[in-house]
Amino acid sequence: MQAIDLGNLDNTVGSTTGTKGNNSTDPQASQDRFLKLLVAQINNQDPLNPMDNAQMTTQMAQINTVSGIQELNATLKGMASQMASSQAMQGTTLIGREALIEGDALAFEGSTGKGAFTLDGPASAVSVDIIGKNGALLDTVSLGAMDAGQHGFDWNARAIDPATVARFSVRASQGAETVTATALQRAQVASVGLTNGAMTVQLQNGRSITYDQIRGFM
Numbered sequence: 502m503q504a505i506d507l508g509n510l511d512n513t514v515g516s517t518t519g520t521k522g523n524n525s526t527d528p529q530a531s532q533d534r535f536l537k538l539l540v541a542q543i544n545n546q547d548p549l550n551p552m553d554n555a556q557m558t559t560q561m562a563q564i565n566t567v568s569g570i571q572e573l574n575a576t577l578k579g580m581a582s583q584m585a586s587s588q589a590m591q592g593t594t595l596i597g598r599e600a601l602i603e604g605d606a607l608a609f610e611g612s613t614g615k616g617a618f619t620l621d622g623p624a625s626a627v628s629v630d631i632i633g634k635n636g637a638l639l640d641t642v643s644l645g646a647m648d649a650g651q652h653g654f655d656w657n658a659r660a661i662d663p664a665t666v667a668r669f670s671v672r673a674s675q676g677a678e679t680v681t682a683t684a685l686q687r688a689q690v691a692s693v694g695l696t697n698g699a700m701t702v703q704l705q706n707g708r709s710i711t712y713d714q715i716r717g718f719m
Contacts, residue, residue, distance in 0.1 A: 595690045599719040600702060602710060604686030605668040607631075607656065614656040616669050617685040617719065622649045624673035624680040629654055634667040647673070653687065653719050685716055 599615075607614035616629065629642040642656050658666070671682035689705040700712040 593693060595693060595702065595718070598690050599687045600690050600704065600710075600715045601651070601685040601687060601717040601719060602714055603683065603716065605670065605684040606686050607663075607666060607669055608687045608689075608706070609658075609663045609666075612658045612663065614658055614663065614666065614669075615653065615687045616656070617651065617653040617687050618671045619651050619683045619685065619716070620647060620649050620673055621681040621683075622675060623647070624675050624682075627652075627671065627673045627682075629656070630670045630672065631656060631661075631666060632668050632670060633665050635665075636667075639666065651685075651717050687719060 601617050605616075607616050609615070614631070618629075620627070623646075625646050627644040627647045629644065630638055631640040631642070633639045639661055640656070640658075642654060644652075644654060656669075669684065671684055673680040673682045688708065690702055691705045692703040694701050694703070701709055702712060702715065703709050
């Protein structure tokens with residue numbers, strides 16, 4: 502006797518199961534369709550070649566496997582939806598905070614330029630050079646000794662026009678050894694949202710980034 506083809510189960514019974522035939526992702530509907538086919542198959546089997554117990558057991562195991570996978574998929578989709586909602590709610594607490602992203606541009610508030618950086622190790626001397634758009638050194642901020650990790654700084658531009666500032670560069674050393682420093686840009690978080698299930702962050706400067714691009718907060 503020919504076994505039931507689970508791959509074509511919906512197409513086979515779609516015309517006889519009404520609205521249930523369209524609900525291919527419902528485990529209960531799939532079981533109902535399978536049982537209808539199985540009963541019809543038993544009622545119309547060849548008396549000289551009836552279905553044996555092994556065939557029936559195999560087919561029942563197949564439908565249980567399919568139903569289990571469908572139930573698992575439904576559970577995972579529900580969990581993903583809940584996690585996305587929770588992530589969006591948590592993201593609202595970031596609004597108004599300063600996000601740190603890789604970059605060497607200063608964020609200005611009036612004549613005060615703000616930047617940040619990370620140090621791979623402790624440094625006995627740290628300086629920040631302010632570079633103009635013409636490539637010239639405009640000013641240097643001496644920060645002294647600092648521990649490894651994330652640090653922020655403010656620079657008073659005084660008479661220097663912020664429009665002429667291009668970037669900043671960090672120099673750090675421990676004695677005669679150079680300490681690696683990574684420049685970070687400070688930008689206030691304006692809003693958060695979800696795109697394809699991933700959190701996106703809209704910055705005050707108009708830039709939109711994904712959450713994993715943020716190195717930290719201040």
